Amino acid sequence: MNPVYAALPTTIFETMSALARETGAINLGQGFPDAPGPDDVRRVAAEALVDGYNQYPPMAGLPDLRQAIADHYRDHQGLDLDWQSEVIVTSGATEAIAAGILALVAPGDEVVLFQPLYDAYVPMVRRAGGIPHMVDLDPRDWSLDPAALDAAFNERTRLVVINNPINPSGTMLGGDVLAMIAERCIRFDAYALCDEVWEHVRFGRDHVPMIALPGMRERTVKIGSAGKIFALTGWKVGWMIAAPTLARQIAKAHQFLTFTTAPNLQTAVAHGLRKPPEWFETMRADFARSRERLVRGLESAGYRVLPSEATWFVSVDLPASGIALDDVTFAERMAREGGVVTIPVSAFYEERHVRHIVRLCYCKDDATLDAAIERLGAMRQRLTATK
Numbered sequence: 001m002n003p004v005y006a007a008l009p010t011t012i013f014e015t016m017s018a019l020a021r022e023t024g025a026i027n028l029g030q031g032f033p034d035a036p037g038p039d040d041v042r043r044v045a046a047e048a049l050v051d052g053y054n055q056y057p058p059m060a061g062l063p064d065l066r067q068a069i070a071d072h073y074r075d076h077q078g079l080d081l082d083w084q085s086e087v088i089v090t091s092g093a094t095e096a097i098a099a100g101i102l103a104l105v106a107p108g109d110e111v112v113l114f115q116p117l118y119d120a121y122v123p124m125v126r127r128a129g130g131i132p133h134m135v136d137l138d139p140r141d142w143s144l145d146p147a148a149l150d151a152a153f154n155e156r157t158r159l160v161v162i163n164n165p166i167n168p169s170g171t172m173l174g175g176d177v178l179a180m181i182a183e184r185c186i187r188f189d190a191y192a193l194c195d196e197v198w199e200h201v202r203f204g205r206d207h208v209p210m211i212a213l214p215g216m217r218e219r220t221v222k223i224g225s226a227g228k229i230f231a232l233t234g235w236k237v238g239w240m241i242a243a244p245t246l247a248r249q250i251a252k253a254h255q256f257l258t259f260t261t262a263p264n265l266q267t268a269v270a271h272g273l274r275k276p277p278e279w280f281e282t283m284r285a286d287f288a289r290s291r292e293r294l295v296r297g298l299e300s301a302g303y304r305v306l307p308s309e310a311t312w313f314v315s316v317d318l319p320a321s322g323i324a325l326d327d328v329t330f331a332e333r334m335a336r337e338g339g340v341v342t343i344p345v346s347a348f349y350e351e352r353h354v355r356h357i358v359r360l361c362y363c364k365d366d367a368t369l370d371a372a373i374e375r376l377g378a379m380r381q382r383l384t385a386t387k
């Protein structure tokens with residue numbers, strides 16, 4: 001058995017969703033929307049399944065989808081991509097992350113990552129033989145200290161893994177911070193693996209793709225996900241974008257992970273990516289409404305909600321909300337006694353765990369959010385009354 005996996009717990013998302021199934025609690029843990037996803041996109045998938053071609057698509061993805069991805073990024077982010085040599089379709093962003101890490105990290109290579117971080121990154125870095133170097137974002141505002149960055153980079157650094165916008169914090173790294181990271185990548189000749197699956201789910205600033213920064217075009221792998229853009233998380237359709245030499249290397253890892261992805265879903269995602277710009281505005285406006293509902297509700301119930309500007313998540317600070325429990329204990333009791341599943345943010349840490357924040361997913365219908373807010377409020381009252 002490989003020791004990397006032997007030592008690992010089951011991912012927090014599966015654990016907490018299983019707890020929701022077991023207890024019947026409202027699930028604001030694992031990030032997935034209540035809504036069924038865009039009707040037209042699902043219909044194209046259904047028609048392509050029944051009437052279309054259902055054998056292996058090309059390893060890099062259906063040409064139609066790869067063209068749609070390149071066109072989409074030209075229209076939305078001003079990127080100039082060659083769909084034939086720079087776009088590879090994967091079975092979800094997690095596969096793209098795996099392929100990127102397996103292809104770019106050799107045993108002994110150092111990899112810089114930022115905490116809190118999505119729990120798939122570090123095990124994959126270790127599996128590839130890489131040595132992770134964790135840089136902490138300051139939990140007060142999730143800012144990045146340039147000195148911490150300097151302490152992490154050295155001549156053995158081969159890769160930096162960046163998630164922007166960031167899950168779980170729901171914050172974004174601005175162009176200035178990205179430039180700071182880019183400067184180190186260039187100085188130490190490292191690649192950047194950029195998990196940008198939340199690029200469309202943001203409520204203020206525009207998204208800045210790392211690949212567009214000076215000097216980064218040839219050393220960045222940009223990862224995207226239809227699951228996040230179209231709120232169809234079960235589809236597991238993602239992609240990676242990279243300059244041709246880099247794309248050829250990561251394709252070699254991809255070809256032996258999943259090789260390809262269901263063709264009907266690829267056809268439907270191509271259709272979705274060609275939706276007019278207004279669709280993306282409306283999608284954001286709808287999410288913004290639900291987000292506001294949960295934030296206002298939590299605040300009226302006495303919770304301190306941390307500032308954020310992207311993703312399907314908001315976080316609460318437990319001590320600032322008057323709750324003297326660590327995040328895991330709170331999440332466990334909130335699920336079993338309070339009837340709402342959340343995610344303890346310490347699960348997004350590899351070391352120096354921050355244990356006072358829990359994450360909640362807001363993309364649920366109004367009635368579900370209102371019921372959850374009521375239960376969270378009642379639990380907070382009980383926990384603060386017994387202090």
Ligand code: GLN
Binds near residue numbers: 013014029030032
């Ligand atoms: N990205 C999702 C989240 O953060 C979870 C993905 C998963 O469950 N594998 O909630």
